[in-house]
Amino acid sequence: MTTISLSPTVTPRRFTGEVGLLVGRGFRMLPRVPERLLDVTLQPVVFTLLFLYVFGSALHITDPAGHPVRYQDYLLPGLIGQQLVFGLIGTGTATANDFASGVIDRFRSLPVHRLAILTAQVVGQVLEQVLGLVIVVGIGLICGWRPTFGIGGFLELVGLVLLGLLASTWLGVLIGMVFRSSDAVQGVGFSLVFPLSFLAGTFVPIQGMALVPRVIGEWDPIAALVASVRRVCQGTPSSGSWMLEHPELAMVGWCVLIIAVCVPLALRRFSRS
Amino acid sequence: MTSTRAVVTEGLTRRFGDFTAVDELDLEVATGSVFAILGPNGAGKTTTVRMLATLTAPTSGRAAVCGHDVVTEAEQVRRSLSLTGQFAALEDNLTCRENLVLMARLRGHSRKDAATITDRLIERFDIVEFADKLVKSVSGGQRRRTDLAASLVIQPQLLVLDEPTTGLDPRSRMEVWSSVRELVSDGVTVLLTTQYLEEADQLADHVVLIDHGRAVASGTPYQLKAQIGEQRVDVVTSDVAAFDALVTALSGRFTLTTNRERRSLSIPAPDETADLAAVAKAVHATGVTVDELALRRPTLDDAFLALTGSPSSHPAEETA
Ligand SMILES: Nc1ncnc2c1ncn2[C@@H]1O[C@H](COP(=O)(O)OP(=O)(O)OP(=O)(O)O)[C@@H](O)[C@H]1O
Numbered sequence: 001m002t003t004i005s006l007s008p009t010v011t012p013r014r015f016t017g018e019v020g021l022l023v024g025r026g027f028r029m030l031p032r033v034p035e036r037l038l039d040v041t042l043q044p045v046v047f048t049l050l051f052l053y054v055f056g057s058a059l060h061i062t063d064p065a066g067h068p069v070r071y072q073d074y075l076l077p078g079l080i081g082q083q084l085v086f087g088l089i090g091t092g093t094a095t096a097n098d099f100a101s102g103v104i105d106r107f108r109s110l111p112v113h114r115l116a117i118l119t120a121q122v123v124g125q126v127l128e129q130v131l132g133l134v135i136v137v138g139i140g141l142i143c144g145w146r147p148t149f150g151i152g153g154f155l156e157l158v159g160l161v162l163l164g165l166l167a168s169t170w171l172g173v174l175i176g177m178v179f180r181s182s183d184a185v186q187g188v189g190f191s192l193v194f195p196l197s198f199l200a201g202t203f204v205p206i207q208g209m210a211l212v213p214r215v216i217g218e219w220d221p222i223a224a225l226v227a228s229v230r231r232v233c234q235g236t237p238s239s240g241s242w243m244l245e246h247p248e249l250a251m252v253g254w255c256v257l258i259i260a261v262c263v264p265l266a267l268r269r270f271s272r273s
Numbered sequence: 274m275t276s277t278r279a280v281v282t283e284g285l286t287r288r289f290g291d292f293t294a295v296d297e298l299d300l301e302v303a304t305g306s307v308f309a310i311l312g313p314n315g316a317g318k319t320t321t322v323r324m325l326a327t328l329t330a331p332t333s334g335r336a337a338v339c340g341h342d343v344v345t346e347a348e349q350v351r352r353s354l355s356l357t358g359q360f361a362a363l364e365d366n367l368t369c370r371e372n373l374v375l376m377a378r379l380r381g382h383s384r385k386d387a388a389t390i391t392d393r394l395i396e397r398f399d400i401v402e403f404a405d406k407l408v409k410s411v412s413g414g415q416r417r418r419t420d421l422a423a424s425l426v427i428q429p430q431l432l433v434l435d436e437p438t439t440g441l442d443p444r445s446r447m448e449v450w451s452s453v454r455e456l457v458s459d460g461v462t463v464l465l466t467t468q469y470l471e472e473a474d475q476l477a478d479h480v481v482l483i484d485h486g487r488a489v490a491s492g493t494p495y496q497l498k499a500q501i502g503e504q505r506v507d508v509v510t511s512d513v514a515a516f517d518a519l520v521t522a523l524s525g526r527f528t529l530t531t532n533r534e535r536r537s538l539s540i541p542a543p544d545e546t547a548d549l550a551a552v553a554k555a556v557h558a559t560g561v562t563v564d565e566l567a568l569r570r571p572t573l574d575d576a577f578l579a580l581t582g583s584p585s586s587h588p589a590e591e592t593a
């Protein structure tokens with residue numbers, strides 16, 4: 001009997017092949033458990049309509065120059081940010097469930113690169129979350145949201161959103177692996193993401209908040225996300241802290257930081273256990 | 274590289290916090306043989322197997338599979354072995370066929386080869402009837418067979434089976450046994466864990482008995498059985514008074530192993546039916562009424578008693 005004694009080589013082709021197979025596995029299952037997609041289908045529809053018509057009827061928002069802003073145009077960039085960070089909880093839940101099932105252990109016992117298993121988890125989740133964002137944008141447009149960007153602005157938006165999704169998804173995968181149970185992920189996720197997404201200038205401007213929430217909001221990563229999406233979509237400037245004065249830079253910084261921390265931690269956790 | 278030993282472990286140890294799940298285990302599995310790790314719940318079988326399959330890192334000691342170290346050469350180890358875990362590790366929302374194809378593709382087979390291999394496995398493991406059903410809707414035994422097939426999308430050098438027949442009905446158990454025998458005749462080395470003495474006896478060339486993560490006995494089934502004894506006659510009485518009366522009456526004539534709590538006593542029966550008849554006659558003569566009187570194979574409990582002099586500390590679920 002012969003064994004391969006060469007040192008293992010991971011070619012990019014083999015790596016992408018493995019990721020492709022594992023992503024394909026996830027998508028093949030989706031039509032059989034459509035309820036798994038509720039957080040990127042029903043939830044964005046409900047949230048968008050709810051916030052638009054509940055808050056929109058009472059809030060009168062002005063831009064920094066004092067001109068009134070239509071609430072659709074204020075809210076939609078905020079909702080894009082919120083949907084994006086809620087993806088973290090969806091990813092965490094899916095990862096915790098997946099890892100509890102024993103299938104992931106079987107993959108780990110195969111000569112499949114472990115980063116490929118995690119990458120597939122991230123890619124699959126990013127694709128699902130894109131669906132949620134498309135729904136938010138679609139409903140927003142139907143309800144009167146009018147972004148003002150051109151082609152360049154649109155590409156910038158896509159770039160920002162994809163980077164944001166990558167960061168939130170890697171964080172979600174790590175959280176799902178650390179907490180193991182989907183209930184725990186939901187508990188931790190909502191008690192963290194909910195307040196942070198409300199303080200981030202998503203629904204009302206940060207400037208008007210009391211001191212403590214305002215300071216948190218001014219340094220909230222979600223605020224950088226929302227402010228940069230808002231600047232790209234409507235050309236609205238933001239201010240209040242260094243972060244809000246440079247929202248795109250801050251957002252890219254946050255995302256790179258999150259990814260740089262989460263990927264090695266997730267990989268280490270995944271390889272050990 | 275050719276090796277005469279498919280698995281070698283030296284002082285293999287795994288701790289979880291203060292708790293030692295596997296304690297200084299030394300194993301040697303000859304290439305081409307069937308090796309059984311026999312032990313009760315919590316003995317450390319799964320932990321041992323997971324260390325060999327590179328899923329859990331050893332705390333200390335070392336282990337090599339087909340000549341490759343499980344820590345430093347994990348990738349080569351994963352190429353050499355296939356693991357069927359204790360709990361079926363299939364995707365519930367894929368069909369049995371889709372699961373097999375996925376495993377074959379992940380093992381590096383082309384789409385076409387994967388389809389061919391899957392068809393062959395579906396035939397061989399008698400999966401045809403439910404091949405296109407979702408795994409979540411097939412029975413436990415069918416799931417187990419698919420799980421076993423999923424480990425054979427390649428011909429591994431070492432096949433590791435963690436309690437392959439626990440929870441299966443006798444017929445499914447026989448089928449798994451015959452699959453294992455067939456694989457061995459193809460040259461695959463098999464390492465399996467079990468709680469059933471009979472299973473180790475049926476399949477294994479070498480058995481190691483473990484408890485609390487330690488090897489407590491080891492040898493061929495023949496050697497172990499010689500120590501344990503063959504069949505036994507079990508007598509269970511309906512109340513303690515009857516039990517005491519029976520023990521007093523029989524203790525002069527037979528070698529008794531008694532359990533007063535369960536009101537049961539057990540007598541070695543090397544001559545099988547002849548011994549059964551002798552015991553039945555003696556019991557009848559005492560006039561004591563019994564709930565049960567039966568000839569049975571030795572259980573894991575008997576093995577512990579005979580080989581270590583003390584009962585296993587965990588209740589074994591022996592139903593075989
Ligand atoms: N991840 C873990 N963390 C803490 N303790 C663990 C862990 N995995 C196993 N153990 C403990 O190690 C001991 C051995 O467990 P193991 O699963 O190896 O036993 P086993 O022989 O496979 O038992 P069974 O027959 O029930 O499958 C048990 O007491 C178990 O509680």
Ligand SMILES: [Mg+2]
Binds near residue numbers: 319320359435
């Ligand atoms: Mg076990």
